[in-house]
Amino acid sequence: MSCALPTFAASPAAEPAPPFAVLMELTHRCPLRCPYCSNPVALESASAELDTATWKRVLDEAADVGALQVHFSGGEPCVRKDLEELVAHATEIGLYSNLITSAVLLDRARLERLQRAGLQHVQISLQDAEATGADRVGGFKGGHVKKLEVARAVVRQGMALTINAVLHRHNIDRVNDVIDLAMDLGAGRIEIANVQYYGWALANRAALMPSREQLLAMDAAVRGRLPELAGRIVVDYVVPDYYARRPKSCMGGWARRFMNVTPRGRVLPCHAAETIPGMAFETVHDRSLSDIWRDGPAFARYRGTDWMPEPCQSCDHKEEDWGGCRCQALALAGSADATDPVCEVSPAHAEVAVLRDRDAAALGTEWTYRGL
Amino acid sequence: MNAVAPHIAETDRLRLAPGVMLRNDRRRGQWMLMGPERLLVLDEMALAVVRACVGAEIADVAAGIDRLTVEYDAPRTEVAADVLEMLTDLRNKGYVVT
Numbered sequence: 001m002s003c004a005l006p007t008f009a010a011s012p013a014a015e016p017a018p019p020f021a022v023l024m025e026l027t028h029r030c031p032l033r034c035p036y037c038s039n040p041v042a043l044e045s046a047s048a049e050l051d052t053a054t055w056k057r058v059l060d061e062a063a064d065v066g067a068l069q070v071h072f073s074g075g076e077p078c079v080r081k082d083l084e085e086l087v088a089h090a091t092e093i094g095l096y097s098n099l100i101t102s103a104v105l106l107d108r109a110r111l112e113r114l115q116r117a118g119l120q121h122v123q124i125s126l127q128d129a130e131a132t133g134a135d136r137v138g139g140f141k142g143g144h145v146k147k148l149e150v151a152r153a154v155v156r157q158g159m160a161l162t163i164n165a166v167l168h169r170h171n172i173d174r175v176n177d178v179i180d181l182a183m184d185l186g187a188g189r190i191e192i193a194n195v196q197y198y199g200w201a202l203a204n205r206a207a208l209m210p211s212r213e214q215l216l217a218m219d220a221a222v223r224g225r226l227p228e229l230a231g232r233i234v235v236d237y238v239v240p241d242y243y244a245r246r247p248k249s250c251m252g253g254w255a256r257r258f259m260n261v262t263p264r265g266r267v268l269p270c271h272a273a274e275t276i277p278g279m280a281f282e283t284v285h286d287r288s289l290s291d292i293w294r295d296g297p298a299f300a301r302y303r304g305t306d307w308m309p310e311p312c313q314s315c316d317h318k319e320e321d322w323g324g325c326r327c328q329a330l331a332l333a334g335s336a337d338a339t340d341p342v343c344e345v346s347p348a349h350a351e352v353a354v355l356r357d358r359d360a361a362a363l364g365t366e367w368t369y370r371g372l
Numbered sequence: 373m374n375a376v377a378p379h380i381a382e383t384d385r386l387r388l389a390p391g392v393m394l395r396n397d398r399r400r401g402q403w404m405l406m407g408p409e410r411l412l413v414l415d416e417m418a419l420a421v422v423r424a425c426v427g428a429e430i431a432d433v434a435a436g437i438d439r440l441t442v443e444y445d446a447p448r449t450e451v452a453a454d455v456l457e458m459l460t461d462l463r464n465k466g467y468v469v470t
Contacts, residue, residue, distance in 0.1 A: 068406065068411060098409055120408070121408035158390055
C-alpha cells in the first residue's frame, strides 16, 4: 500500500483524522489460487457476502466518514455481478474508484461498462513475467495471456493501469523482465512487492522465501533502474521485510489511513487483523463506519503511539513506522503488542534471520495453493 | 540502459495522467490531485501552476509561465525555474504526462 500520502491533521477535539480510503473486499471467491494470497486462511463463503444494497450503504458511510477513495478488491471483485452498479454508486457520491483485480474474468465490454460507471484505475496482478511460471503460481491455465490482453485494453480505453508484481523465490530473478513488461503494457505505475508473510503466505513461507543472493541481486537491479524509470513509470517498491533492518509503516499506521470491510461486513483496520486473537471486530450491521473509525475497539487498540512498548516508545522513528506491522509481530514475536521483529532494535530480531535463512534454504518445498 | 527522463521543458504540452483529476475536498478545505490509490494535496502555488500549465486547452508550458509571471508580478526566469521544477516533480510522481 502506498505510504506517500499526506496525513490529514486531526481536529482539536481529538477526533481521529478521516481515513484516506476504504478497502472493500466484495468477495473472497477467486479463480486464481496464489499461494501467497492476502485473504485469510479461513475464507468467507459466497452465501455470507453482503448484498448490493448493503454495499451501497457502506459506500455512503465511506463518503460520510471522509474517505476519498474506494478500492474494490477481493478475492476477485469481478465475480460480483453488481460491480458496475457499485462503481456507479461510488462515482455518484464523489468517491474515486480503484479496481484491484486478477483481470482473468474481465473483457473489453465489461471494462467499458465499468469505465462508464466512473472507474478510474485498474490494478492488475501479474504472477511472473512469462506465462508458464505465472500460470503455475496462479494455478490458472491461460491466466497470464488473458491478463496482458486486459491490461492493454485498460490503457487503450484511457484508464490508469497499475501492474502489481509479487516477488518470491520462483520469479524474483526476472524482476527486470517484469518492469519491462509493465512499461510495454503502458502501465503508469508498478508495485514491486515482495511477498508479505501473513495468512496463506506464512503457511507457504518455506516454498516462497528467496535467498539472500536473490534478494541482493533484485534490490540492486531495481535501485539501479530507478533513475531511468523516473518520469516513465511510477515505482512503488516494497522492500522485503525479512531482509529489512527497519519495519515498514504498515497500512500507513494502524487506523490512520485505511478501513477494510470483509465480504460479510466485518470492519477491520487491516486485511489481516483477524489473525490477531482477542480482538473484537464490529460489522457494518452494528454501527456506522464513522462510529467504528472514531472509537471502535479494534481501531483504537493500536492507533497512535500510546500502546507502544519499548523500544518503540522511546524511538525517534515511532511516528514514521508506527511500530511496524501488528500481524507480523504476532507471527514472529508471538504477540501483536510487541515491536515488529523486523526492526533491528526488537529483541526478537535475530530470530527473524533464523527463520528466514531456514526457509530460504528449504529449496524444493512445494507450496499449498489457496483454496476454499 | 535508457537515459534519464528529461526535465519538463517550456515547449512541452502537459495533461493530467490517466486516472488523475483535480478535486476540491470541501470537508478538508483542500485542493488535491486525486490519482490511482494516491492523492497529492496542493498548496495555493501548486494549484496555480497546475491550472496555468496543465490541460489540453493550454498551448504549452511557456504560455502558463507567461500567465503566472503576470499574475504574480515576478521575474520570468525565477517563475520559470520554479514552475519547471514543480512540473517535473509532478510528472515523476505520475500526476501529469507530456
